[in-house]
Amino acid sequence: MATRLAAAARRVARRGQLGIGDVLSEVSLVLALLAWTIFALGRWPGYGFLGAWFFVLLALATSIVPLLNEVGAERRVYLSLLALVVVAGYQLLLRWNGRAAARVGGTVVLLSLGYAALRDIK
DSSP states (O other): OHHHHHHHHHHHHSSSOHHHHHHHHHHHHHHHHHHHHEEEEEEEEHHHHHHHHHHHHHHHHSSSOOOOSSOOOGGGTTTTTTHHHHHHHHHHHHSSHHEEEEEEEEHHHHHHHHHHHHHHHH
C-alpha cells in the first residue's frame, strides 16, 4: 500500500492530478463500507450508528478535493477510528465476564492515558 501511495504521489507530481485508476481500490472500499453502514442502520442500529459516526466525523475532518501537498494525512482519521474502538470494546465486554473485562479495560485505559501524558510532557 505504501509503495502504491508513493507511486501515486509521483504521478500526481508529474501530471498535477489523480486519475480514477489511481484511487479506484480505495474508493471501492469506502463505498462498500458506506453501503454496509446503511444496511446496518436498518438491521443492527447500534453498529449502524457507529458506522455513521465514523463517516460523519471523517466528513468533518476531510474533503473530497484532494490536497496535493498532503499525500498521506492519516491524522484526519484518528477521531473517526474511535468508532471502531467502541465496537471492539463492546465485543470484548460481551465475550468476557463483565468483571474481568472491566478490570482489563480499566487497565488499558489507564496505561493509555499515562502513555499519552508522558509522551506530551517530552
